Amino acid sequence: MALDFIPNITIGQEYDQRYADAPVHYEALGRMADFYGRNMPVHHHDRFFQVHYVKSGMVRVYLDDRQFHQQGPMFFLTPPTVPHSFTTENGSDGHVLTVRQQLVWSLLEELPxxxxxxxxxxxxxxxxxxxxxxxxxxNRIERLFDELRLEFEADRPGRETAMITLTRxxxxxxxxxxxNSLAAQxxxxxxxxxxxxxxxxxxxxxxxxxxxSDYARALNVTEARLNSVCRRIGGVPSKRVVHDRVMQEARRLLTFTRMSVNEIGYRLGFHDPAYFCRFFARHAHTTPSGYRHDQSGHR
Incomplete structure (x- = not known):
């Protein structure tokens, strides 16, 4: 699949805009999964390396066209522009580290x-x-990630230098x-x-x-085949894949815009704001307003 058609996700713009220009971004895996959903469709990160360190839970990972199905603790590393997708189990937690490519390249130039x-x-x-x-x-990586998390969450003198040093x-x-990379399945x-x-x-x-049925028709397959493939590749039914994308956008709009809940519902194609609220609550186990309030306390 041509890279031009694979979404590029910039964490500092879509997820945590406070650090849009930062060389290093850290987040707990559980919190990022709550925002993007447990099923992360294929995407890439232009000019960024990314590391997912999964402490617990089963993970399905696709790095380009290679498949891995692995129980934590584990990590996967994706260089810039490499298409990847993954699904994590509910309750899976760990660390996500997003790093500007130049920081990693300079490290390898010093230590070939x-x-x-x-x-x-x-x-x-x-x-x-x-x-x-x-x-x-x-053992060192696990300790360093804990130190990085503490440094990222605090606002102390020398914070950026400390984070760069820990990341290196x-x-x-x-x-x-x-x-020790696993053999692809x-x-x-x-x-x-x-x-x-x-x-x-x-x-x-x-x-x-x-x-x-609309999606199946556009893809020239049956609904049954589409659902079967989603379960095999993503570990979830086809309807869940669609709903996860709607929820991802709802979370983004609730977090980063001042649009009202009703306006967000209309933006997402819901003609009845009450139905949007029920849809959101069913998947997030909280109301849209409750989610927005919780996010404001973290940012």
Whole structure:
């Protein structure tokens, strides 16, 4: 699939605008999953490396066309422009680190023994299975992520320098562990392609509230096949994939705009504001106003 058609997500613009220009962005995996949804469709991060360190729970990961289905603790590293998608179980938690590419490239230029700055590959490593000689780096990464979280949440002198230093140390250990990358599991290319095309159709039509039969018709498949592929690739039914995208946009608008709840409902294609509120509450277990209030306390 051409990269031009794969959404580029810039964390500092879509998720946490306070740090739009920051070289390092940290977030707890659970909080980011609450915002984007547990099913993260295929996307890439132009000019950013990203690390997901999953402490617990099962994760389905697709790094380009390679599939991994792994229980935490584990991490996966995605270099800039590499298309990836993943699904995490409810309750899965850990860390998400988003880093400007130049910071990582400069580290590899200083320490070429860690890898080639021009050819960093996506990797998926099960840290719980790490050999004895790798345990030092696994334990160090877990401590460093905890330190990074504390530094990110505080506003103390030297904060940015401290975060950059901690991030460099984390990447040293990540690159040391990358030689332990798991072997990719077999996945049917046509299934993965259909799943990605489904997500692109959702991106184009979710505010029009297309039915599953509309999507199946556009993709030239049956609803049963579409649902089967979504369960195999994403671990969720096809309807859930659509609803997750609507919820992702609802959360974004509630967090970053001053639009009223009714206006957001209309923007998302709901003709009845009360139905939008019921839809949101069913998926988020709180009202739109309650969600907005909770987010304002975190930002």
């Amino acid at each position: 023994e860690l890898g080639d700055a021009a050819a960093v590959s996506p990797v998926c490593v099960a840290t719980g299975r790490a050999r004895e000689e790798a345990r030092l780096d696994v 140390l984390i990447f040293v250990s990540l690159f040391r562990l990358s030689s 077999r996945v049917r290319h046509e299934d993965l392609s259909l799943f990605h095309r489904f997500n692109l159709e959702i991106e184009a039509h979710y505010t029009a509230h297309w039915t599953l």
